[in-house]
Amino acid sequence: MRSLTAQAVLAAFLLQAAVTTAQGQCSVDIKSEYPAPVVAAGYQARLIVSGLSRPRGIIFDKSGNLLVVESGNGIRQIRFSSDDKATCLAANADKTLISLRSLNHGIEISPDGKTLYASSAEDVYSWDYNAEAGTLTNQRTLVQNMSNPGHVTRTVFLSKKHPELLLVSRGSSENIDELTTNINSGISQIRAFNLSARGSSPYDYASSGTVIGWGLRNSVGIAEHPVTGNLYSVENSADQIQRLNTDIHEDNPGEELNSHGVLPLPTSTSTPPNFGYPNCLAVWSTSIPSPGSLTVGSQFSYRPPTTDAMCASDFVPPRLTFQAHTAPLDIKFDSSGGLAYISFHGSWNRDQPAGYRLSAVAFSREKGEPEAARDSRTAAMDVLVNADTSRCPGRCFRPAGLAVDGMDRVFMTSDSTGEIYVVLRMTGDGAGNGTGIDSGAAVGRGGSWGMLVGTLVVGFLGGWLFLV
Structure with a gap:
């Protein structure tokens, strides 16, 4: 002994x-006020910024500055210095580019780095951007009339394959929104707007643009596979759901990764693809009344007269399904297309907290498709997690926006704590090898x-x- x-x-x-x-x-040593997160084997992670006000969407400009939407405040520019070219980064300068309280999440930048886009619940704006001077000028309104209660973030995304197309996602007005069943409402949709064809007046969201998908309750994150151009979104599904008068909300419906094909979509007179909401929702747990042949990722009928059979035949199922109420808010690919990182903001509508983590999904680089089967329950591999989710949401980080830089470092905002983390994958082949939580890993390894x-x-x- x-x-x-x-x-x-x-x-x-x-x-x-x-x-x-x-x-x-590392000379940077910022301490969180909650237990240090746990890092997956093969990754480094470090807390590099604190003291922000509800940081949400983030993006890098051409000069390597990180642009941050502080919800309810405006946009901040942060410049970093590095000690070791890995995760040892220090914010050595920051400034407010614009104070505009209506901005709440969405941010995008043009390929040449000279135009910045951001959104409020009502509008999408653009500015002329000078990265070195740190200035935004000549504010313009590009898309308008998007205001509705409930989900108020409006994600903006420029296709890398077709940069003239600006995609804007708009969520539902309430948990189960009847307006979503009308494609002309513009509710719970992703639409694409051609910037090169815009006239002098802003686009009206509900009456213009191309519908990429509808029946999407709240698809906050949008990403395009860097090799194939396949477009994906991550959807926050419904709360407080029953089936056959039985409460199933704890583990259903699942959150969704939806596939939208490749832009630009073919011109067609047919109705754009409908992903089911609010009539059909995705199965996460098959422990539900009358499951029949339903499996993980199948869509079940939320209400008559829609049936499970109609859900399977008339609507587009998710490509992958994630644990209920984990609330995915962003998705970003690494440079090879072998991994997609997803920020799971975390649950409120669940007895045991779920989410509150950064995860990665393995993709085929050549096909631009997830490696996991459609009915997988293990496709999302944990990268950075809270040490004790029972403390959430009060004493933990809540992932929101993501950005990936030229070194494939993943930057992640935590809106509830006003922080930014940087995460770097140290091992593996880019297809998920070497991931998985290591209980001995520590945030801040230099x-x-x-x-x-x-x-x-x-x-x-x-x-x-x-x-x-």
Whole structure:
């Protein structure tokens, strides 16, 4: 027993020394007011910015500055310096580009970096942007008449394959919104607007643009596969749902990853694809009344006269389904197209908190499709999670916006805590290998040497304990 105790103490000392050494390599040391998050094996993560006001959407400009929408305040520009070209970043300058309280989430930038786009609940705006001077001028309204209660964020997304197309996502007015069943309402849709064809007047959302998809309750995140151009969105599904007068809301319906094909869509007189809401919702748990042949990812009827069979035949099912109420808010691909990172903001409509994490989904680089089957329950691999979700939402981070820089570092805002994290994948082949939560990982490891030493010590300690 004395030998075991001495070995354990030595191993613990070496582990602490390894982590301390790794952390000591970085001059940035921001502490959260909640338990430090847990990082997946093969990743580094560090808290690099605090003190912001509800940071949501983020994007990099051509000069490497991070532009942040502070919901209810405006847009901030942050410039970073780096110690080690990995996660050791310090915000060495920041300024408010514009104070506009109506801005709440959406942000985008033109390919040449000279035009910035952002959105309020009512409008999409553009400005002339000078990255070096840090100025926004010549405000213009591009899209208008989007105001509705309920979901008020309006994601804006420029297609990289067709940069003349500006996509705008608009969510529902309430939990179950009857207006969504009318395509002319503009509710719960993603529409594309041709910037090169716009006249002197703003587009009216409900009466112009091309409907990319409808029946989408609240598709906040939009991304385009960098190789194939396949377009995806992540949808927040409904709350407080019953089936056959039985409460099933704890584990149903699932959140959705929806596939929208490749832009520009073919010209057609047919009705654009409908993804089911509010008549049909996705199955996450099949432990529901009368499941029949329903599997994970199938759509079930929320109300008559729609039937499960009609949901399967008349509406587009999700490509992947995620745990109910995890609230995905953003999706971004790495440069190879092998991983899609998704921010899960976290639940409110669930007895046990779920979400509150950054996850990754493995994609085929060549096909631009998820590697996981449509009925998978394990497609989303945890990357950065709260150490104790029972403390959420009060004492934890809540992921919101994502941005990926030229080094494939993932930047993530936490709106509830006013923070930004940076996450870097250190190992693997870009298709999901090496992911999975490592309970021994620590936020703030400064370099691969410290990570290696820490991993070796943990493995050595594990060996001693196994042998005894």
